[in-house]
Amino acid sequence: MIRFEGVVVRYPRASAPAVDGVSFEVPRATITAIAGPNGSGKSTLVRTLLGRVAMSAGTIYVDGDDAARLERRELARRVAIVSQREEPAFPVSVRDYIALGRHPHTTLWGGADPDGPEAVARAVNEAEVGAFVDRTTDELSGGEWQRVRIARALAQDARTLVLDEPTTYLDIAHEMAAFELLDALARAGRAILVVSHQLNLVARFAQQVVLLHRGRVAAAGTPGDVMRGDVLEQVYEWPLVVTRDPAVGAPALLPLRGGRKQ
Amino acid sequence: MTRPSSRATFWALLVAAVAVAALLGLAIGPVRLTPWEAWAALTGDGDITSVAIMRDIRAPRVALAALIGAALAMSGAALQGTMRNALAEPYLLGVSGGAAVGAVVALAMRAPYGLVPVGAFGGAVAAVILVLAIARAGGGRPDPRVLLMAGVVVGAFANAVIMIALASSPPDATRNALWWMMGSVAAATWAQVAWLAVYALLAGGALLVFAPEIDVLALGDEAAAGLGVTVERAGRRAYVLASLLAAATVAAAGLVGFVGLVVPHLVRARAGRQHRAVIAAAGLAGAALVIGADLVARTLRAPNELPLGAVTALGGVPFFLAQLRRFR
Numbered sequence: 001m002i003r004f005e006g007v008v009v010r011y012p013r014a015s016a017p018a019v020d021g022v023s024f025e026v027p028r029a030t031i032t033a034i035a036g037p038n039g040s041g042k043s044t045l046v047r048t049l050l051g052r053v054a055m056s057a058g059t060i061y062v063d064g065d066d067a068a069r070l071e072r073r074e075l076a077r078r079v080a081i082v083s084q085r086e087e088p089a090f091p092v093s094v095r096d097y098i099a100l101g102r103h104p105h106t107t108l109w110g111g112a113d114p115d116g117p118e119a120v121a122r123a124v125n126e127a128e129v130g131a132f133v134d135r136t137t138d139e140l141s142g143g144e145w146q147r148v149r150i151a152r153a154l155a156q157d158a159r160t161l162v163l164d165e166p167t168t169y170l171d172i173a174h175e176m177a178a179f180e181l182l183d184a185l186a187r188a189g190r191a192i193l194v195v196s197h198q199l200n201l202v203a204r205f206a207q208q209v210v211l212l213h214r215g216r217v218a219a220a221g222t223p224g225d226v227m228r229g230d231v232l233e234q235v236y237e238w239p240l241v242v243t244r245d246p247a248v249g250a251p252a253l254l255p256l257r258g259g260r261k262q
Numbered sequence: 263m264t265r266p267s268s269r270a271t272f273w274a275l276l277v278a279a280v281a282v283a284a285l286l287g288l289a290i291g292p293v294r295l296t297p298w299e300a301w302a303a304l305t306g307d308g309d310i311t312s313v314a315i316m317r318d319i320r321a322p323r324v325a326l327a328a329l330i331g332a333a334l335a336m337s338g339a340a341l342q343g344t345m346r347n348a349l350a351e352p353y354l355l356g357v358s359g360g361a362a363v364g365a366v367v368a369l370a371m372r373a374p375y376g377l378v379p380v381g382a383f384g385g386a387v388a389a390v391i392l393v394l395a396i397a398r399a400g401g402g403r404p405d406p407r408v409l410l411m412a413g414v415v416v417g418a419f420a421n422a423v424i425m426i427a428l429a430s431s432p433p434d435a436t437r438n439a440l441w442w443m444m445g446s447v448a449a450a451t452w453a454q455v456a457w458l459a460v461y462a463l464l465a466g467g468a469l470l471v472f473a474p475e476i477d478v479l480a481l482g483d484e485a486a487a488g489l490g491v492t493v494e495r496a497g498r499r500a501y502v503l504a505s506l507l508a509a510a511t512v513a514a515a516g517l518v519g520f521v522g523l524v525v526p527h528l529v530r531a532r533a534g535r536q537h538r539a540v541i542a543a544a545g546l547a548g549a550a551l552v553i554g555a556d557l558v559a560r561t562l563r564a565p566n567e568l569p570l571g572a573v574t575a576l577g578g579v580p581f582f583l584a585q586l587r588r589f590r
Binding site: 047050051052072073074075076077079080081082083084085086087088089090091092093096100101103104106136156 | 342343345346347348474475477478480481482483484485487488489490491492530534535536
């Protein structure tokens with residue numbers, strides 16, 4: 001479980017803060033989605049959680065504790081993050097790659113991780129990557145790769161899972177499969193935070209959507225609360241309509257042609 | 263994935279390669295001995311001349327070549343993972359240039375021999391700091407590509423400093439420094455071997471201990487941070503340890519190129535791709551290859567010697583070209 005409270009991030013030499021007083025909570029057993037235009041502060045929030053970017057104000061709580069005060073390995077045991085473009089410099093076996101998720105549970109001298117093999121086996125099952133664990137990472141397709149990254153994060157055995165744009169470059173089937181996997185993981189009790197541009201998918205899978213605009217929360221709540229034509233039009237600065245998906249009843253976004261000229 | 267049995271064969275082959283190279287290195291020379299005679303002389307069982315040749319000339323030379331090969335290859339293997347770059351190696355990152363500056367300055371100032379490694383190490387650390395500073399000035403956190411470019415720049419700068427130091431030294435110091443830079447283990451002594459062994463054991467051993475961290479660093483900064491690694495500290499640690507290894511070799515034998523670049527690629531897949539195994543395998547393969555290269559350097563045009571650095575570079579080019587095919 002993560003709680004962002006009044007988080008402010010200023011990049012040096014930037015005129016406006018990248019994140020400006022963002023507060024929301026990522027509860028257990030749900031999918032929370034962060035959406036918003038490019039540059040609205042989504043990835044900055046993830047980097048802040050990682051401790052890669054310093055906060056000027058605010059606090060991030062992980063399972064009730066201030067994340068900034070947690071030891072890095074302890075934080076990694078509580079929150080697993082699949083960042084954008086995570087890939088080893090040189091191909092490794094998929095099994096070894098997934099086992100890297102055990103790093104926060106090990107000591108440098110090896111040993112001391114009795115749960116390791118079981119956690120890796122569980123992650124392989126949950127992410128359904130058993131068919132290609134014996135390959136190397138350069139032999140995976142885009143969809144397989146994304147499942148393997150998620151398996152790596154699952155092996156970390158953290159109660160919260162954060163994914164930064166997990167379905168970029170995936171086709172419709174793999175995109176759906178990835179979200180179905182996240183849905184199953186949330187049902188199993190994990191807190192899931194997913195940064196995504198795929199508003200229509202988010203509307204169908206997430207229980208909560210946080211819409212960011214210029215570093216602030218423009219709207220937050222259920223997909224139905226957030227996915228309103230007037231709100232989205234203002235945030236994305238593009239004409240659009242929100243209808244109701246005739247098949248499943250979820251809000252569906254349809255951008256219109258003829259928006260502002262660049 | 264390689265099967266466990268073929269993995270065991272691979273390690274056995276590596277150890278055998280080092281042993282065979284060492285035996286050949288001991289046996290072949292102006293006074294030719296069978297491996298058996300060489301072994302007998304080494305254990306003190308033989309005529310006085312053979313024992314002297316073996317114990318005072320060939321054995322320290324083979325030992326020094328082995329240590330240099332092992333240290334450079336381990337350094338390269340660690341740097342390639344840490345920097346996420348197949349071209350990363352101590353020589354490209356300015357480490358050797360800095361070490362050479364330190365060593366040449368020490369030689370030009372006629373410092374006692376024991377201080378030359380100190381000079382080389384100081385030069386290497388200065389180069390590392392300079393490379394990091396330049397890369398940082400290039401913007402934000404050090405991007406591996408920027409680091410490589412900074413390394414090339416620092417290398418060029420080091421060359422300039424070396425030329426100035428040489429131009430303003432007495433002729434014999436210049437000549438010594440030039441020979442020294444071409445790389446050679448001809449003047450190997452047990453004292454040198456002991457020095458380098460200490461450096462190599464400490465820094466190489468530490469790299470092996472921290473190797474799992476390099477596996478994580480090889481995923482990229484953000485992924486590594488997400489796995490609980492303090493990226494800057496871990497990266498700096500691997501970089502400093504690898505440069506310590508390279509600096510020690512440059513001090514002991516001058517510039518022996520291409521070993522740090524090529525050897526890790528030769529062993530990576532067969533060693534199983536995890537850095538602890540890759541670094542260890544690179545160490546063994548590097549030891550065998552540099553013993554072999556030194557053998558070529560001293561026998562090809564005997565009684566004249568070729569510079570060791572020239573032999574490893576000439577031998578490294580075809581290896582590297584063969585590897586290039588795999589990068590596509």
